[in-house]
Amino acid sequence: MTVMTDAQTGTDAATLPRAQRAIGLFVAGLRLATLAQMLPSLVAALDQGEHRALTALTWAVASAMALATAAVCVVRRRPPGTAWACLDTAVAVGLLFVGLVTVPVELRTGSWIGFQSAYSLSVAGSLVGVRDVRIWGALVGTLVAARAVYVLPIISTAADVPTVVGELFTMLGLAPLAWFGVGTVLRIAQDADESRAYAARLAREDEERKARAAIHNGTALMKILVDQGALGAVDSRTPSQVWVQAATELNRMRAYLAGGPGQTGEEPHDLAELVENIATEFTDLPLDVVPDLARGTTLGAEATDLATALRSILINVRQHANATRVVLHAEELEDTPGWAVTVHDDGVGFDTRETTYGVGIRTLTLDQLSPHGIETTIDSVPGLGTTVTLTREGDR
């Protein structure tokens, strides 16, 4: 029986919120890092120029806005939304314009005394939470224009032009890069969540399909038996085939209730896994699997032939034994290297001296296993049941 965990269903492990939180932390880090780069130049900035109070105000506003933006990111567990981004941009533009007064022209690039330029770049990088491309474009465009106004006075000769162009291209290059990168991360996270939900739905549908298969035929048979029971004819007139089918369906329901590993489609080389896999193919048998002593027992090239032999033995049990209990036991031998697999049924049994083995036992079991050094013993008593033991002694 498949049971989905929270992690598998995605209820507690959605990727999108985690991606948004990571991006929010990135923006918070970006703003705090910019602030950290600004602060060593604070004293120098206050010491120069004649607008000391206004300069102090711009530094205070920039610091407060950077800290507030970082706090918003941490609290919301995502980057700032559109409203905050507009406010952030407006403040940055205001700082650039005030910088025209407070920052000498020669200090507007290449110096943290004129922090406005780098600050506006960090604001542009913080706009990744605005996912409407038109709004984002307008905000970045506003910042680029304000930054152009701030740095254009630098140009006094032709040699200054590349510096200004480079300043503006930095923002025009990095801001879109961050925005598209974040968009890609968010899309990947969203795809992961949708895939997880899809896998959970498939698993749930598969579980429902297995449940329906387990009870469908059984329900129909019970209806037949109940109908006949109402007529008082259950014991004497119910066709024996109906009872045989009823037993088969009962075993199928028991196998579903017992759960266990699903079929993987290839032969494992761990002996315990191999017998567990084979058991899943015989859910119509009243099969108990006892693999505990075989865990970690590694098979070599004999795995495929062993699996074929076990299937052949269990098909024989299905067709001939009429068993109410079948036990498939696997073990690593206790006193000598090697392993053994035992298939026991409590069915009709047979006289081993008088019975000629069919193709299944003779060819698929005895002939194919002996080249691997696997010995097959069959012990059966009419009325008691049959035990087939496959033993491989010695190191592989």
Place this chain on the structure above:
Amino acid sequence: MTDPDQSSDVRFSLVDDATAVRESLAVLLPDLTFVSSHPSLEDFLAAAPRADVVILDLHLVNLRQPDAAQGVAAIHAAVDAGYRVCVYTQEERRFVLASCLAAGATGVVSKSSTLAETRTAFLAVSRGELVAPPSVTGLIEALVRRGRVTVLNKRQREVLAGRARGLTYAELSRTLYLSESTLRGYWRDLSGVVSSYLQDSSPGDIERALGLGPGDLVDHWPTRSAADDLD
């Protein structure tokens, strides 16, 4: 020689929330003496019938009794009240069934067993014999093989190995050249040792012994707090 299957004067009481099971089991097993039947363990404990074995369904909660005790808590409570417990259930998961033994049940019997098998199993439990399907017996064999249960002698280990492979006493008798009653005696002796080990060991010990991952048994394994919840 005593017939191991004789019902004698063993008194059974049945606790099952399914009315059909309560009403029919005594009819289907006419030579067993059922002194009472109850829809819940609380009802059973209040009545305190004079029974030797309580046949206990594992799942007792339903719409009529949503707060009924069930599972290992119910087993603990019945054992603490002085009853020998045989769990009678549709539950097939072997770790869950093993946890019933760890909680103090003497046997676990599947409701899908034939009436003959069920009768034999109930009587075996009344004699104090551990009754479990081969899948659970295989777990016990693994614990013995890995030295966790150490006081078993050679014959007891042979009987355990045979039972884990699904062999009946009749089949074991042929291969070990011992009478069925002797084999039952070996099984009865090892039942006590195994029951004590299961009840005294932590899930972690058993996980390590069986090579399971940490926590694989915790969801199933009984704790005393489970029983306390009933108080």
